[in-house]
Amino acid sequence: MTAAAFERMNHARAILQRFASAGRPAGAKPPSVAALQQSPVGWPVARDDLVTQIDARLRGTSMPRQLATSYCGPAAFLYCILKDRPDIYVSYAVALWETGHYTFRTGVGHVEVESADRTKASLAAITGRRRGKEQISDLDWMTMAALSASTRPLSALRRGAGPDDVGLSITYPWVLKQWFQAGGSRPQVDSMGLGALKSGLFMFANLMRFWRSHWLVIQIDSSLVTTGAPNTFEQRHWVVVNPNFQPRVRREGQGPWIAMGDIMPDFWKVPQEQAVRAMEGAHLADWPMELSLVTWGKEDFRARMTRLGDIPARFYGGYAFPHFR
Template sequence: MWVMLYYKDDSGDYHELLDPKFSCMCYLPASTEEEALAINSQECVRYPESTYHTINGNDIHDYEFEIPDKGGCFRVKDLKSGQTDPFTFENVQKELDVRMLEPDKKTGIRLSTDPAYYPSQGDSSLCGMAAFYYCLLKDRHDIYFQTIEDLWLTGRTLLGMLEIKPGKSCKNPTDMLDGRGVPRISAIDWMTLAGTRDSMNTFLSYDSPDDQTAGITKAEAIDECFLAVGAKNKLENITGGMYLANSGLQEICNLNAYVGDSFHVIINIHPELLSSNDGFYQRNWIVLESKLQLDDGSNNDVTVQTPLNSLVKLTVFSWGNVNSKLLKNTNLKYFLDNFYGGMVFEKIP
């Protein structure tokens, strides 16, 4: 349950306490059936105030985020003898502990035996949802972690104006583990990425990382997610809306202008820009962490006058990794041949 604290002044007016140390997330015990039904919604909560000191000096209380061990709503359907369900309380909490590390303590590199520091689609086609949840984690980690807790405990949540309510098949997925019994996508990423994708699908049910079609995310779905949490779309130049043709130099320059601390820039590319082993996937959503620049030591931004044979470089977020880079010796023409436009969103408030 989300809790925003207010104080009442002498005139009887209420004011929000905007200082982060006064806000929190918690579950309050339900005393009536009505309160129990509203446990996952935004409500007004009355609380007592004291004029006495509750903290001495700089003694600030530090709280750790943990999910209650009450049994989750997600279970692997085809678990074999000797295999461990990744949706157990212990494993979900372990993944959260890693995901909660401060950015300066994260290496940005995903190890095959460890959960990703950042959202990752793993072996699925959920790159669009991974891009959105990466931005959500950066801007509003409180909402991000509350979403995971709600989904694990109740199987549903409200992400801003977007209801996430995955179906039974999504909550009981198949083919989640590889031949060694290792999850092909982390439990918390399946709950958030797959859970959101399944909720937004009108006809297709998403129940396996192998279901590539049901996991594909179009620009409209990413736009809906950002708008649901209050982030406006500032620019969109996806080619034709269906990615049937590549975008041009002017389009990447327009997107380049927004790369910085105030916006998220998400672009659609062919994955062979990042890896020589592109496998099944023909499109990939990534988040720009730098501008497209010349790879000649000058660090100058690419412009509409940049020759097409110029070598370029770019740092992006992709597959749980925040330091993915273009393949060595990528020139501007090759980049544009595999670039399909992008979108710009304001930071999530």
């Protein structure tokens, strides 16, 4: 951990400690403590419960996890924020609970997040209808649902989030980019465009060149990690390339593993008559690959599809975002 990262983590823990202590002031009587456990803006989660969940994030024992919701986009963004700027992550969660709003603001953008009444009421509804079953955590619903609902493309749709808002909760590429820019990170590489078409193997490999110094946030067909056939409309899924495991391939299926970003020259090693289609990478399709992703609350979710040829039908594009400062 760098000195800057150590300082940010200490700052995050200090923010959380102040928040926790405010709920149990010295000498306070039980009625006062009970009142301080309640969110001033109506979030149906006790202060102490939120402290426990945030603390687990800072200790690394839990990660943003959307479960059955459509919040893979917010989960990806908040994972990157948590890793680079835990102090901002804690400030965001605490501010939502205390005041109902938070603004991500830097010199390259800003995003205002509000806690709509419907979003808060839906948290209680989720808990009530899924008792005994695994469900999205209070912390994740607060931070993900509020972010998603506050930044929907049309203002008429920003009336809060509900557990069944599958279509409304989709994160469009330009919205995800807006979040990162509000956090101070403008993409150095953008192969998404509007996200209407697949980007291909060449663009995927090119993005992997930035693995060491950037957050690689990509939109895939979920069959890349779960197997099965791709589905253009129902299985789009935002993930982060695991920052602790470099994507790699085995050239022609032989020899040592090499960084996936190092295969760019191999695209052009084709006969002259095939040069026009070299970027499709058909001659690389059988090369084995290893790809680890951050998704569904896990930092090392290995792609079940293990050949470069599995990428083109399952990769819509992505971004290389510099790390948050």
